[in-house]
Amino acid sequence: MATQLFEGKEHASYYQKFRFEPTQEIIDLIFSYVDERLHKPYGFAVDVGCGTGQNTRILSQHVKKVLGIDISEAQIEEAKKATGSPNVTYSVSPAEEMPVGDASVDLLTACASAHWFNIEKFLKEVDRVLKPGGCLAFFTYLTNAEVHYKDRSEQMNEVLAEVMNILAPYQSEKINNMKTAYKEMYEAIPYPDKRRIENIGTKIRVPLSSLMGVLSSLSAFQIYLRTEPEKAKEMLKTAEERFLQIMETSSTETEVEVWLQNLLLLASKPQ
Template identity: 65%
Template structure:
């Protein structure tokens, strides 16, 4: 059974505001892989576990029609509110039951989401809906981030890692799949034409306020907030204060650089 952790309206609104699209390096990898196996124009893509649509929107330039699905009505509501693109639609649907026809899809994507799925059932559904030679792309970033600002990067990253340790008791067991770079998910892909690309580092400029918001989208923080709301809020206030003191600034609108390590699984259905 798929894991459901992103149901609340407040969580969904934070997701819309602070989660980011797959980095350009990952996008290039996906579309180069696909271009070697399918001819343009591409007809139909499905982004499963789409959340509030950040990973869905990157597909727009490449496909005539795009569907984003998520098991959370709150996430789909946020995605739909932000949608002004005519070839994109969203619907509430579990990853293991995608409401499209057999052999109708050129590309299935799942970005920072597949570890929550019932993976064997999901792969069976992918096989049902993909066209022959259609592609599957699963991406995630590893939680072990670095925070950079001038000559204070080591200190800032230490604060972030200390925060991760504090949140660790609230970490869902499925996050282990992310920490191991989706190795288990890769091994379970039923196709022989598949590849796993890791150690793709992305340097992402963002405001400190946005980074603090990103932390609050993490499933472990949301679980912390659910069980100990006062301590969770104090944790964010304390973390913000420590960051500002180390940086020597007074405003959370100061830009930092977050470095992410990414992994991407790619596969193609046989002819």
């Protein structure tokens, strides 16, 4: 089952350490949409498929009370360990059956997670829990990430492409269909007030060690690791060595720039 891909404790700790926070541009787009539809202060937000809580904690700066839910106990355990905001709680729960009351939620987000859910059931559940006028924001990065370093970006991206090719057979079809899935999801949202925003580009500077961490947190890498542990470790080690060689450095703390493309769906339940 797709959800079991996130059950490993070690996998969850990689998530906590290495996953990128949502870009400020996406957070700004979400809250300017919400600002036009709801009155401040916003009372209650739910972050669905919250993983280790990167997005959940950001919401807590804008909303009085935030609940992060995820089907994976290991992910929720890690989320609870992270430096807490007093207005955030977490719960192990499926997206399709949330532990919240009818018409109680002002804002519901799903960050890099909605493509894993049973969309038909999830959207029914979203409709049950959102207040009239309440907003949803589903967003994700896409799989066409690039890595840039000085004038060596082409060589860096060749290494990245080779890694992704090796991982391709282990990639869930949910990931392969990410872009089309969000088109279908958008069409399935039953509210007339909705928006689909594509091509939100992000550039993130991280040490090479963090990029390697992100690669090891990918569900496809985790499956490869379970199937062929030695080959998987060797593949990552070789990729790191090749990156270092191209960058002409021995330090994995040298920064690279990761370019991501994101897409965002926004909608508001009719009053």
